Every structure is written in structure tokens, then in C-alpha cells.
Amino acid sequence: MAISTKVVSRRRILKSAVQAGALAAAPQIIPGSALGLNGAAPPSDRIVLAGLGIGNRGSVDLGSFLNERDVQFVAICDVRAERQEAVKKMADDKYGNRDCRMYGDMHELLARADIDAVLIATGDRWHSAASILAAKAGKDIYCEKPCSLTLVESRALADTVRRYGRVYQAGTQRRDIENFVHAVELARSGKLGKLRTVHANTRPPATTHNWLVGEPEPPKQVVDWDRWLGPCPWRPYNSLYIQGRWRGYFDFHGGGILEWGAHTVDLCQWANDADSTAPVEYEPQGNHVICRYANGVKLVMRDDGWLNQGTCAVRFEGDSGWVETADTGQMTLSDNLKAEHRAVTMKGTDPSTHIRKFLDCVKSRALTRSNADATCQTHVACHAAYIAWQLGRKLSFDPGKDEFPGDAEANRMRSRAWREPWRI
Amino acid sequence: MYQKRAKKQAPKAPAQQDATEIMKLGEAGLIAILQNPGSPVFAKAKACQRLAVIGTKDAVPVLAALLADKQLSHYARTGLEANPDPSVDDAFRNALGKLNGILLVGVINSIGQRRDAKALNPLLKLLNDKDAEVAKAAAAALGRISGAQAAGALEKALRSPKAPVFPAAADAALVCAEGLLAQGNRRQAHALYSALNRPEVPKAVRTAAELGIKKA
Numbered sequence: 001m002a003i004s005t006k007v008v009s010r011r012r013i014l015k016s017a018v019q020a021g022a023l024a025a026a027p028q029i030i031p032g033s034a035l036g037l038n039g040a041a042p043p044s045d046r047i048v049l050a051g052l053g054i055g056n057r058g059s060v061d062l063g064s065f066l067n068e069r070d071v072q073f074v075a076i077c078d079v080r081a082e083r084q085e086a087v088k089k090m091a092d093d094k095y096g097n098r099d100c101r102m103y104g105d106m107h108e109l110l111a112r113a114d115i116d117a118v119l120i121a122t123g124d125r126w127h128s129a130a131s132i133l134a135a136k137a138g139k140d141i142y143c144e145k146p147c148s149l150t151l152v153e154s155r156a157l158a159d160t161v162r163r164y165g166r167v168y169q170a171g172t173q174r175r176d177i178e179n180f181v182h183a184v185e186l187a188r189s190g191k192l193g194k195l196r197t198v199h200a201n202t203r204p205p206a207t208t209h210n211w212l213v214g215e216p217e218p219p220k221q222v223v224d225w226d227r228w229l230g231p232c233p234w235r236p237y238n239s240l241y242i243q244g245r246w247r248g249y250f251d252f253h254g255g256g257i258l259e260w261g262a263h264t265v266d267l268c269q270w271a272n273d274a275d276s277t278a279p280v281e282y283e284p285q286g287n288h289v290i291c292r293y294a295n296g297v298k299l300v301m302r303d304d305g306w307l308n309q310g311t312c313a314v315r316f317e318g319d320s321g322w323v324e325t326a327d328t329g330q331m332t333l334s335d336n337l338k339a340e341h342r343a344v345t346m347k348g349t350d351p352s353t354h355i356r357k358f359l360d361c362v363k364s365r366a367l368t369r370s371n372a373d374a375t376c377q378t379h380v381a382c383h384a385a386y387i388a389w390q391l392g393r394k395l396s397f398d399p400g401k402d403e404f405p406g407d408a409e410a411n412r413m414r415s416r417a418w419r420e421p422w423r424i
Numbered sequence: 425m426y427q428k429r430a431k432k433q434a435p436k437a438p439a440q441q442d443a444t445e446i447m448k449l450g451e452a453g454l455i456a457i458l459q460n461p462g463s464p465v466f467a468k469a470k471a472c473q474r475l476a477v478i479g480t481k482d483a484v485p486v487l488a489a490l491l492a493d494k495q496l497s498h499y500a501r502t503g504l505e506a507n508p509d510p511s512v513d514d515a516f517r518n519a520l521g522k523l524n525g526i527l528l529v530g531v532i533n534s535i536g537q538r539r540d541a542k543a544l545n546p547l548l549k550l551l552n553d554k555d556a557e558v559a560k561a562a563a564a565a566l567g568r569i570s571g572a573q574a575a576g577a578l579e580k581a582l583r584s585p586k587a588p589v590f591p592a593a594a595d596a597a598l599v600c601a602e603g604l605l606a607q608g609n610r611r612q613a614h615a616l617y618s619a620l621n622r623p624e625v626p627k628a629v630r631t632a633a634e635l636g637i638k639k640a
Contacts, residue, residue: 113627135628136595136628136629137628138626138627138628138631163598163599163602163632163635163636164628164631164632164635165631165632165635208440208443209443209444209446209447209470209473210440210441210442210443210444211440211441211443211466212438212439212440212441213438213439213440213441233469233473233498233499233502234495234498235469238438240438245438408508409477409478411508412476412477412506412507412508413477413506415505415506415537416476416502416506417476417498417501417502417504417505417506417533417534417537418533419498419530420497420498420526420527420529420530420533421526421529421530421533421557421561423533423536423537423561423564424537
């Protein structure tokens with residue numbers, strides 16, 4: 001049998017050797033960014049960030065992240081191909097390259113050892129599941145609110161973050177917006193006197209169990225409907241859900257109390273120094289829920305009756321004065337506290353300071369202001385209020401056990417089974 | 425220049441399947457929907473969701489019969505998982521021997537969520553199931569149930585780092601160890617955390633185990 005051999009000519013060998021020598025002798029060009037030049041932090045100082053499910057609000061967050069010199073955004077995972085492309089373009093345009101990678105499966109993204117942290121803005125139904133998976137993969141987490149759909153999810157999220165020692169910041173950026181911070185300080189410092197009542201601007205609570213009429217499912221590579229649903233119950237596909245009209249559907253949404261309460265109840269919790277607890281009583285009155293803490297402070301969750309200062313308003317009332325503020329930055333105080341007025345220009349929706357503080361905590365490993373435990377308690381309060389509203393009756397709650405004592409019906413509403421294969 | 429503002433038209437409400445009347449039914453009406461072979465999937469799904477809040481032991485067999493239904497299994501688990509009646513645990517355990525694949529994974533997840541200690545023996549067998557997803561679900565459920573027997577099984581699983589169940593067993597071991605600490609079993613919790621201090625264990629879990637061992 002003839003054996004065919006590939007003869008490498010001596011000329012080719014010499015040519016290769018010359019090329020190799022030329023490469024070894026040539027000056028190495030190191031990009032300025034690798035040396036921390038041109039405004040970029042050196043690689044050793046950079047936080048490598050990826051995104052899970054970045055839509056409208058997520059793009060606002062991502063914009064703030066991309067403005068930070070010590071962030072390198074490297075990957076996006078989304079169940080919608082057009083969002084993958086849009087976010088990739090946002091990152092590639094910023095960095096002047098084509099390096100941002102796209103994923104349809106978050107497990108693949110989370111398995112990357114180079115990724116330090118994730119930005120999660122998937123839509124409420126995925127927030128706790130994605131955060132839990134990210135924590136288990138050793139990633140730090142910035143997750144948009146609300147952070148859970150049920151009371152039990154809230155606790156599981158906090159437990160997992162703590163178990164894995166992760167840095168977690170909920171997207172409740174009003175904890176870092178000056179007018180809100182100042183109002184909380186007035187309450188906590190005693191300048192309002194003994195705190196009596198805190199008010200949280202919430203939305204009308206109702207959700208629906210209806211289904212939109214089914215449409216043909218698009219190809220998986222365009223929209224992966226199964227993954228869009230994630231842990232939520234199956235229902236037929238309808239394009240309106242993925243266009244953002246999932247709010248108000250019980251299966252995807254924790255209700256209107258949680259929608260704004262994730263921000264405003266959160267501020268009330270903070271003002272009342274209640275970050276490690278929740279109210280012990282919840283009484284629905286129309287669209288309002290009147291709650292009471294063990295320390296006697298009343299929390300009023302209401303959707304109306306506010307001074308016209310914008311969205312996500314809060315009001316804190318003490319024996320000696322009161323303060324009310326909202327997203328425009330405007331602040332109104334009782335006459336005796338006018339000297340405490342602050343003019344604030346940063347709007348309540350601006351996440352930039354909150355994001356910067358998250359990044360600082362990723363480096364220092366310090367607790368964030370909107371950490372998982374505090375966030376959990378806020379969500380517990382909102383979920384408990386929504387349960388009371390759905391049942392139409394007053395409920396007692398034990399925040400130490402996350403239970404409604406002796407109330408089997410209310411306790412059954414603390415959780416929802418996750419669709420297989422997902423599990424808490 | 426004067427410009428007429430165009431009249432804003434309210435967007436037309438999209439067509440929907442309406443659950444309102446179903447969600448008002450009592451248990452008997454909801455069970456009737458589930459037992460009627462002509463009931464549409466939508467009605468059965470809603471009936472299951474409502475039974476999650478109001479179902480008694482009477483609803484359990486009707487819901488359990490749907491655990492093998494590919495389209496409705498999760499809805500059946502929704503109706504069952506929140507129901508405190510102990511017959512639910514019997515129903516889930518009985519289903520273990522009848523299901524496979526993803527539906528079996530779902531039932532195992534519900535058993536773990538309810539922390540049914542009577543399911544320990546079947547779960548120990550499923551930990552070695554040839555279906556990797558079933559084995560992982562069993563590991564997770566054992567972690568939630570916790571206790572000495574579960575801990576022993578998970579520790580044994582951690583001796584096979586190449587097995588597909590290994591990462592799930594590692595995470596489950598963390599959860600199990602916390603359960604042991606809550607039961608006052610510091611010795612076995614410490615042993616479990618120590619078993620996780622190996623290079624084959626995912627780094628995130630090793631870090632978590634180091635945190636846990638400080639509490640043990």
C-alpha cells in the first residue's frame with residue numbers, strides 16, 4: 001500500500017521560523033484599557049458584570065452600570081432574541097468592540113467563572129428564581145424589584161443569599177435618593193417626635209386570573225415561551241405578555257401593593273427601624289390596608305390622598321411633626337420643621353447612586369442598604385397585606401415565624417408551587 | 425399655529441378567557457369541573473388554583489389524578505402543595521412510583537417543599553436514579569427534609585464528584601446542614617460542612633461551607 005505523506009518543504013519551514021522569530025522580536029501592543037488608561041480601571045479592579053433579562057427598566061440600570069469605569073459588561077441572557085441583540089449593541093457601542101456574548105440559557109451564563117455579578121431585570125416572575133440561581137453560582141446580585149412573588153419566595157431568597165455569602169442589592173434605589181433618605185432620617189432621629197404613623201403610596205391591589213387568548217408560539221430562537229414562563233404556571237402564548245403587558249395577571253405579578261410597596265413600604269420599614277421585622281396586623285379597607293407594628297406604629301398602605309409631589313410618595317407622622325415626599329424630589333413638612341426642607345433634583349427613579357454603592361459593596365463585601373434580609377422583610381409585609389386584601393378580612397401575623405397564627409386559609413396563600421423543573 | 429389635538433382613543437381591551445365565575449365556586453363546583461372530561465384546560469387550571477386556597481381532603485384524590493397529566497400536573501401540584509391535609513403527602517408519595525421524567529421531578533420538588541420525612545426511603549432510592557434531573561431533585565428534597573439519614577445519604581453522594589448529581593448534592597448538603605443545626609445536631613452539621621471542603625466541590629459551595637462551619 002502506498003503511504004501518502006505530506007512533504008513540508010524546507011522553504012516553508014524556514015518561512016515559519018522567520019515569522020515566529022519576527023513575532024517574538026516585535027514590540028507588544030497592549031491596549032490602554034489593560035493599563036488603566038483612557039479612564040478605564042485596570043482589569044484587576046474591574047467588576048465583570050452580566051445581565052439577565054434586560055428590558056426597559058433594565059436598560060436604565062445598565063446605562064448606569066456602563067457609566068462606571070470599574071465595570072466590564074460581558075454577557076446578556078434573554079429569552080427574546082431581539083433583546084439579546086439590543087443589549088449586546090448597547091454594550092458593544094460603549095466599549096467599541098463586539099465582545100458582548102449572548103445567551104438563551106442562564107445556566108450557561110452563570111457557569112462562567114469570569115463573571116462576578118449579575119444585573120437581573122427579567123420581570124417580577126423570574127426575580128427570585130434568577131437571584132437564587134445566581135447566588136448558588138457564586139455571583140453577586142443587583143435585582144430589580146419586586147424581588148419575589150410570594151412570602152415564601154422572599155424568605156428563600158434571603159436565606160440563599162446569606163448561605164452563599166453574596167452581596168445583594170434590590171433595585172429599591174430610593175434608599176439612596178436624598179429626599180427620601182432625609183425624610184427617613186427625620187423619622188429615625190426623633191425630629192418628628194415619637195413616630196406614630198407611616199404612609200406608603202401603593203397601587204390598586206387587584207390582579208386577574210384571566211388568560212389572554214392564545215396565539216401561535218413563535219420559534220424558540222425568537223422567543224422561548226417556556227423559559228419566559230419559568231417557574232410560573234403554563235398558559236397559552238400571547239405576544240402582549242412579552243411586550244410588557246404581564247402586569248396585573250396573578251400568575252406573573254404580586255399585585256399593586258407590591259408594585260410600589262417594594263419601594264414605599266420599604267422606606268416606611270426603614271423609617272420605623274423595622275428592617276428585621278414586619279407588621280403584626282393587616283386590615284383591608286377598600287384599596288387601603290392598615291397595618292400595625294408590634295411597637296405600635298401604624299403603616300397605612302394607600303393609593304390615594306397624597307400631596308401632588310409625584311409617584312411613590314411616603315409620609316411619616318410623629319408627635320412633633322410630619323414629612324411627605326415623593327419622586328419629583330419635592331418635600332413638604334409640618335410648619336415647625338420648615339428649616340429641615342431640602343431641595344433635591346435627583347428623581348426617585350434614578351438608580352445611579354444605588355448602583356455605585358452596590359459596586360462598592362461588591363469590592364468591600366459590606367452589607368448594602370437594600371440587602372436581601374431587609375428586602376425580604378419589606379416583601380413579607382407587602383405579601384401579607386395583599387393576602388389580607390384578597391381575603392377581605394383582618395389578619396394577625398407572626399413575623400418571627402412568617403405565619404398567620406391559627407389561620408390556615410391565609411397560610412396557604414404564602415406560597416405557590418413552582419412549575420417543574422424549577423424549585424425554590 | 426393652532427393644531428387640533430387628535431382625540432385619544434382608549435386601547436381596545438384584548439380578548440381574554442375569564443376566570444371570574446370559576447374563582448367564585450365552592451369546592452364541590454371546582455371538583456365537578458375537574459371530574460368532567462369535557463371541561464376545557466382553562467377551567468381545570470383555574471379550578472386547581474382555587475383549590476390551593478379552599479381545597480379540603482375531598483379535593484386530594486381528584487387533584488392527585490391529574491399529576492400524570494402533562495398539561496395539568498403543575499396545576500394539580502399547585503392545588504395540592506398548599507393544602508395542609510396529610511393525605512396530600514400520601515398522594516405525592518404514591519405518585520413517585522407511577523411517574524417519570526419532568527413530572528416526577530415536579531412531584532419530588534413538592535415533597536421537598538412540604539418536607540415530608542415519610543418520603544425519606546423512596547427519595548434515598550431516587551438519589552441514584554439514572555435520570556440525572558430526578559436524582560438532583562431527590563438530592564434537593566433530602567436537603568430540605570434534613571436529619572441524620574438525609575445527611576448520611578448526601579455525604580455519600582459527595583464521594584462521587586463525577587456523578588451528575590454531585591453539584592445538586594453539594595447545594596443540598598448546605599441546606600441539610602442548616603436543618604441539622606436548627607435541630608441541635610452540630611456534630612453532623614459540622615461533618616457535612618467539612619465534607620464540602622474539597623477542591624472538586626464548586627467554589628461557591630466551598631465558600632458557603634466555610635461560612636457555615638463558623639456557625640456550626
